[in-house]
Amino acid sequence: MTAVRIVVALKQVPDLVEELEPSPEGTDVDREYITFVLNEFDDQALEEALLVKEATGAEVVVVALEDSDVDQTLYTALAKGADRAVKVTGAGASGGWLDTHSRAALLAAWLEGQDFDLLITGVQAPDDLDGQLPAIVAGRLGLPHASVVVSVEVKDGAARIRQEFSAGRSAVLEVPLPAVVGVQAARQAPRYAPISRIRQTMQAGGIEEVAVEAPPPASGFTIRRLYPPEKTSHAEMLTGSAGDVAARIVELLRAKGLVRA
């Protein structure tokens, strides 16, 4: 059997150590003064793919849309051990926020021309908390799909994956390849890419840029307003002696039916 080819889809998200603010138009975060980093779930996906590569000699291709600071991310992936890095460019791929449907459409459009066995990506992202991306891409390509995956092993044309559910339950499934997998966590913490190696990959260049035709918007919704959460809850400060405060707490707990007697 020839080496399995794994595509890992990566995505840039705002670095959350920065304070995010809505843009003047109020429909996006202000992108000008913040830095972007790799979505942490995608980092897990990359790690899992690299583990498969180490175990089986699979080829790992990372792909990302042309977002802010994406080159850094792609070079880091190369430094960690990815074999190829692809940046999807084109009118639809760059500039501003893209909803998950549009992203999935672009990715699927690129993947259609590719020969691959497994697409691995992060199970979710800060702007895709439902984890729709892997599912939509799978749907568009007509491939089997599994999410919340915590380990991937590839053998004889199939992927053996472990899904983790709540309450400590998990399932082991076998999926015929090609397939799409959304990774929750890799089997080990994402590895460290030494800066000197990242710099070497940068010097060597090697990011393949591919322009992909922008398909028609597929999501069917638009953002009307983006704003920080408005505080609706109110807090009551308890004052007085320790005894008073304790009495008041007991009273409140009784009122809510949380304690009896």
Added chain:
Amino acid sequence: MTARIVAGAAITAVAFVLAGARLARLGVLIGAGAPAPGRMRGGGRRLGAQIVEVIGQRKILKRRQSGIPHALIFWGFLVLLFTIVEAYGDVFWDKRFAIPGIGTSAALGFLEDLFTVIVLAAVIVFSAIRLVDSPSRRERRSRFYGSHTRAAWFVLAMIAAVMVTLLGYRAAQTNTGDFPYGSWAFASHGIGHLLQPLGRGTNAALETTLLLCNIAAIMGFLVFVTYSKHLHIFLAPLNIAFSRRPRALGPLEVHAPAGATRLEHLSWKQRLDLATCTECGRCQAACPAWNSSKPLSPKLLVMGLRDHMFASAGGNGAGAAALVPDVIRPEVVWSCTTCGACVEQCPVDIEHVDTIVDLRRGLVNEGSMDSGLQDALQNVAQQGNSFGKSQRMRARWTRGLDFEIKDARREAVRYLWFVGDFASFDDRVAESSRTLARLLHRSGVDFGLLYDGERNAGNDVRRAGEEGLFEMLAEHNVEVLRSATFDEIFTTDPHSFNALRNDYPRYGLSKTVRHYTQLLADLLASGSIPVRPLGARVTYHDPCYLARHNRLTDAPRRVLASLGCDLVEMPRHGTNTFCCGAGGGRIWMADSAQGERPSESRIREAAALGVDLFVVACPKDFVMYSDAAKTTGHDDHLRVVDVVELVAEAARVAAPVAPAGDMVAAGDEGGRP
């Protein structure tokens, strides 16, 4: 006579073949090392080091108890070289041989006898030291733990044998009439007197036997030396000749870009280091890691690598083994704080820190490291600080001030303050940063910051083995520093101080770098900060990167003196300071916390002095020791305080000063590092 010649020649020939073969092999092993640039330059300084360190035994004498007997044996051997010439003369030339010119002088006869006796006495002292500090009883606490103690005893026995046979044949010679010296050779004549009743014939036989035994002992010693840790007799002068000058502790070098993962990556100097180790354990006794039950002993690390090198057949044969983890365990490599105590103590100038950092570079390059360290490095790479906070928050600590600090990137200042991560981001330390800012502002010092242009200086990043990240930080900081206008730099953090001062020149920084304690000392001396004496009983902890790595011990003490503090020194102070345990990236790594932490041991050391204040001059120290004072329960009577807070207290006691425009000009000339 012929029998003597044959026996003497045979013994010598065998010894020369055995020793020669071994030395040739060592030459190949060491010579196969990677290049070590710059180790031949500076001949004058290197010659000076030979005189001070080898002949003068300077570092050995740091430990008096073993240093004095060692120096005496060493000097004794120099004098006794004459007796070797005499012994060979006696065997191969003439029984009555005397070194031409000086060979019958009373002085030489006296010196030879004197040192024979002294060396014997020194052997007894060494034996006592080994018995008292025996590893079989004292385990890890013995500095000989893990050393080849049997070989050491054998060496002592050999030295004694050489001395006894020497005295013996000389004594016999006094009775056969072949002795070239008069009564000034007191020991030979004294023992000769005792041997006299045996008669001339017996004495002659005794002379031949003991003379040959003496030659056999010397030759046996020669052979044994080349096969044991006693090799240092030959290699120490070489290692000292090629060690870093002015001190073995200094700016790190890069031998192999990806660090040392296999034997072939070690430079010839690093290999020479390994072969030279005397197993004396001085480094181990001073090591904060070893003393807090960590697996690292600098001595055992050197011995482990050495044994691996010796086991590799000719050159790089066994080089296939990974230095870590096959030869040295990763926990050992990561335990080091890079405090430099080992290098400071090592009498033969072995540069442990360089090799440890090379091993770490190898590990980092493979991405294998503690998760805490990985997080910190990722934070530094991403955000420019180890706290993982937004770079824009770097100067947030200035918010509590009622004046604005200049931005040195926009307007010219006299001093550029390189604040550092802890003094900027750690709330406990940021308070002291504000105190320093207020003091400087009030005394009219013209200073500014780089604000969000400053990034982690990379001292610890580099010593944790992330050379690439260090380069990136250095390049960035130097570029920002170049865009600013200032005369001199001062830092809060001794680690940043070290990087800017010793590592950055290679990246194009050529400004004087000072530590804030130097600035304060000058301001106090010139009266720019008026103070009233505090009269507190204090002790001061020297930060490794100030005192040991940069020899800066005076300024903080001048500050304390100006404040009228009564300074009680801890036993380990100045360049012999004891590390807090945070250096070399250790502060980011998980601490297995078995045994006493270095910082706790230090607090106990201070508590025993009966002082009220534990004064620090390093932000990391403040954090480490505040914690340690709590965990050891000493925080109720021992307050950990930054020296700048003491200055502020003393200034508050004095009348508040009006800002004085150019007062500082008078005060800041002296005290350059």
